[in-house]
Amino acid sequence: MNAPAIEAIDLVKRFGAADGRPAVDGVSFAVPQGTVLGLLGPNGAGKTTTVRMMTTLSEPTSGTARVAGYDVRTEPDMVRRNMGLTGQAATVDELLTGRENIRMIGGLYGIGRRDLARRGDQLLEQFSITEAADRPVKTYSGGMRRRIDLAVSLIASPPVLFLDEPTTGLDPRSRADLWEVLRGLVAQGTTLLLTTQYLEEADQLADDIVVVDRGRIIAEGTPLQLKQQAGRASLVVTVSHAEDLETARRLLAESGAEVHVDVGARQLTASAEGIADLTRVAGWLHRHDVDVDDIGLSRPSLDDVFLSLTGRRAEDDNEEVG
Structure with missing residues (x-):
């Protein structure tokens, strides 16, 4: 080598x-x-x-x-x-x-x-x-x-x-x-x-x-x-109709993850392992006639890495000397 x-x-x-x-x-x-x-x-x-x-x-x-x-x-x-x-x-x-x-x-x-x-x-x-x-x-x-x-x-x-x-x-x-x-x-x-x-x-x-x-x-x-290292990815689903929020919450909960619901944004968030979880949930929603405006994975950013490692953001320190 x-x-x-x-x-x-x-x-x-x-x-x-x-x-x-x-x-x-x-x-x-x-x-x-x-x-x-x-x-x-x-x-x-x-x-x-x-x-x-x-x-x-x-x-x-x-x-x-x-x-x-x-x-x-x-x-x-x-x-x-x-x-x-x-x-x-x-x-x-x-x-x-x-x-x-x-x-x-x-x-x-x-x-x-x-x-x-x-x-x-x-x-x-x-x-x-x-x-x-x-x-x-x-x-x-x-x-x-x-x-x-x-x-x-x-x-x-x-x-x-x-x-x-x-x-x-x-x-x-x-x-x-x-x-x-x-x-x-x-x-x-x-x-x-x-x-x-x-x-x-x-x-x-x-x-x-x-x-x-x-x-x-x-x-x-x-x-x-x-x-x-900073945490698992999150599955984020935005349903088209507010009346579908409960159905979508129940379907996401079947994966065993805790589901956070933002009623005003018609958005649900749950932890996920990756693309396989996204594909599986998308299939469930389709089979139950739940229309979605958006569905995707949100992974931790490098800024989240800094926060988890150091307890502060990258810019939150004094100027470097030497």
């Missing part, structure tokens, strides 16, 4: 007094090549500190990490050669044009002029910046600035990309556009580590999720596995 593209090995980071609580406390995980890991947690959980250690911007107090097979402590130069990083704030020069930013960073990587021009044109087209390529970045919208920042981080075609809160401050349309770009990168084989407070973002992009709180991992798994 291929080695992980990204691996954290008992990472610890302390700031200040040695006997204080670590900002990161024994974090370990592995990210297979060509996949996306979502690193989630409330503000102050240790997400950015973990990324800074894994990208050689901060020395671990103990433990280590490997990126593309290279150790961040003993081979930092090789780590930097094999990764890209997009931080919380755009790092491009606003006085330069998009094309000039790409040329500047490409030159720092030592990419030849001809190859740089070709690669730059590819990135400008890939990120839909071609028409604005020769305008100063200060004239770009927020979404365009994030795209040029991401394009610059990919100029050397790194196999691993770290994205620290990449869509913070973007409007929903710009965020969705950037998601499509990221999906394209993964389809081409790039491995992503994504930190975010937008739970929908992790749900949309991540193959696996690691949840951190107060510097420690408190849960990990696929988005579906984590949602299942």
Whole structure:
């Protein structure tokens, strides 16, 4: 089997007094090549500190990490050669044009002029910046600035990309556009580590999720596995006629689940195992001539996962330091 593209090995980071609580406390995980890991947690959980250690911007107090097979402590130069990083704030020069930013960073990587021009044109087209390529970045919208920042981080075609809160401050349309770009990168084989407070973002992009709180991992798994930990799915039925509520309640109760009835909304809710329960109940309702406006499964969200794991929502904490 291929080695992980990204691996954290008992990472610890302390700031200040040695006997204080670590900002990161024994974090370990592995990210297979060509996949996306979502690193989630409330503000102050240790997400950015973990990324800074894994990208050689901060020395671990103990433990280590490997990126593309290279150790961040003993081979930092090789780590930097094999990764890209997009931080919380755009790092491009606003006085330069998009094309000039790409040329500047490409030159720092030592990419030849001809190859740089070709690669730059590819990135400008890939990120839909071609028409604005020769305008100063200060004239770009927020979404365009994030795209040029991401394009610059990919100029050397790194196999691993770290994205620290990449869509913070973007409007929903710009965020969705950037998601499509990221999906394209993964389809081409790039491995992503994504930190975010937008739970929908992790749900949309991540193959696996690691949840951190107060510097420690408190849960990990696929988005579906984590949602299942937060509770069972619910079957939600909205009947067309209020007089059918009692019949529908009796039918749903046959599954052994407790049924909640909202008379005003003509809606019934009961716990369910999955699609099989939905299909069975739909058949019962049809056979008893109960018309429905809507029937479906409602699964716990990742926000429900946060609430069940930490007792608070993802945004309900102080700003992260370090």
